[in-house]
Amino acid sequence: MICLFRLILARLILLKFCYDQVVALDNFNIYGPGLNPEFNLHVRYFFIKVLNISKPGTNITKNYFQIKFYEDANNEPISIRQEILDRHDGVFIIRFKIYKSYQNLLISIKDPNGNHLDKSPYHLKGYISPDNCECIENDVERWYESLQCNQTYPQIDKDLEKFSRSKLDMNKLGKTIINKYNQKYSQAFCNYVIKNNQVYRKCYGEHIGFNTFSDNIFNSLVRKVKIPDVEFFMNLGDWPLNEKSQNILLPIISWCGSTDSNDMILPTYDLTESTLEMMGRQSLDIMTVFENSLPDWNEKINRTFWRGRDSRRERLDLIDMSRENPDLIDAGLTNLFFFREPEHIKKYGQLYHRTSFFDFFKYKYQINMDGTVAAYRFPYLISGNSLVLKQESKFYEHFYRDLKPYEHYVPFKKDLSDLKEKIEWVMSNDEKVRKIAVNAQNYAKEYLMPNHIFCYHVKFFMAYSKLLVSKVVIRDEMERVTQPNSINCVCDKQSQKNDKAEL
Template identity: 40%
Template structure:
């Protein structure tokens, strides 16, 4: 006979056991990939993106796969990183083309990012086969009719509007419109006289002229090595689309230069820079960091705007509920972060990994070991603090699935105008006085913090696509060229910046260069 107390004990045990099973079941369903991706319907899955269009020539082409179940519902958690396989080959089996196709990147939300880099031109085209457990996915195999040009093929599209349409460039870029309000006209003669006088000793300036789609330049200043980044982007762009004749200056230093107000007499001069500020009038381009990483994706860099999307750490519920920062000592507020971290270790893990600007403080503050960037995303909250200018890690942090706590700043990059505090990230006062409170808010409002993090990630995925970067450079130069007065000129001390001419650049351009050359002669 079981006593009443014994029955209560058994009931209590069963109740606790069942609750544990429920909690365990929820944990499994939320945080663990679907075993074997059993619910996926290959024919209902979605495949799309510019990497399936021959005209969208990029260093690394890319497209997307959305996993869909047998009920027609998009998966919103990872079904497993090996759910899909992709094979890409030349349609003409006699064409021996090297094509680097790494496994699809699992973005953790049911979608996958497929990347591939061509090392030769596929004259007849490519076949793209997307498989799930050896079953073709969606409308696979896909045929990309040739020619499909590789990155180093010098074969620009003569019609810029055609190129913009193929690249799906946005109709308007708010930052470009804002930057050019100060420059209704660009007097090239004044530019040639004033810019060297005022700025030649301010770090590094590169004076470019693009004539007949050929690039020429001269350098000014002590620190001009970073011209390699502007050179490589302009060369890449002119291989893809014909640019108007244009003459301009690029500032390859950290700080924007032109401080004159628009109502000054004479007014400000247009200088292209990788960073803008509320106190200057420079025309902003995408930073050299995101530009170079885009050009060298899957080759010369570890972190880029595509690879980071597949390395965003554990799901939100499994991340450590702390704010995280690692970086150099390039701004004093970063040292303040370490002090705050020591006082609030349960809220913030911050450390300085390299000392240069405040070496006298290293002994007191300490030096933290380096942490791989992808490991940042083990934490729920990322603190973004300026360096010498805007922190160039910001776009990469936004592409993760952590909540970004961004310091208020006078500095900005080309895409900031699309983002809104409270919607895409959480703003923190410049002196960091409210940072601890913002971290506490995020911990106490987990669902809202997660919503902001996800909204920021979605926006960043759209804004920071490699195609958008090319569109931005093109639209900036096109807008600039339309406001020039005077004729863009190759000056005597300018040197040519040639396209690569080794075997990696070999290709046959089929766009009809004779027609293009004729059009150029008519313009001249």
């Protein structure tokens, strides 16, 4: 009898939960690129925005949404891996990953009572295929539209501007680059050719393992869209190669740029790999940071936080400052690798255990300092809901040009001479700096998402190809970078070109 009573009580509680959460059906706006069948990325995603909920006590959570996938006229739902992520701003990200081709996919989005939300169900007409399939869009403008690319990316224009007059003869420049930088124990780079949408390369140097990252993104690109024939050199190391002091302008692509080098840049291997491995090997990506940026601003610890290794002197200086000002800064080393002298081991050898990146956001303020080059954690830091204080630096990533001090972050001097003053300022201007943190996160929500990482690469190669004056040929000793096995693939581009998703 007691068990029966508990069962009835549990069901009543569940019904009350559903009743409390049910809101007007027009209070939802469902949108995003993943509702377009031509949006062909490793992970597809769209958004559910909750609008104008004024009912007291209403708290929409991930469990509210009942999402199912169907193929064509099949009445039985199909099993597709999906995740619902809460951005904690009234918007939920729904992302899903497919492992075979489907025809006329239907996405049903309902509330707990079984009512369709917004314009659900959504019909993705034609075939959609997994990432390993070579379903190539020959019309790059159509591809831009499906990915919602920007018209332009300022860093691309800046990088290529310096080469616009000289043009690029890779027959001559390639020999110069190889002769100058082919130093086995100090440099590592690859000479790439993309021809007929196939990737070829020859690598130079001893430590060339990072070519895996560049191979992965280039192969992913050519499976999706027609890339013009191009030849280029990809730096696999941390530091930009072509310093301005060398007095020679050479077309080299790096993951990190600097004000004293000529290197062109692409999104870092870290950001690109986290994009390619979403819902896979990577647990840290831009979207998961949105969900795990907790707690809310007013519940955060009112101190500045930093963890990292000893990859430059200023990081040790930060540890000193933290010890002198523990009420302002919680900073700790997790590895002592570069400064191994006895006096440094004695002073800084007490290391901290690694902290989960998501736990960084328990603190209201984050410090971003250079490592060997730009700290590649920066895009993830601004994706959180803490304020970022950023060290002034000559190094930059592909998106830094978009950001402005005191609008997206608070700057401090390279030598940390004004860092204490800046921390005291942010602690005394809570509303101002909260707005700065919101601006930074809003930037990440728009421009650090997977579509823009892919857009940036393609826009770069389209612009770069126009500077080449030499014929693109597959060089001696180049090897083809093989694609993954294309299984369960059907590419029906024609059916997709004639049918738009019902957005």
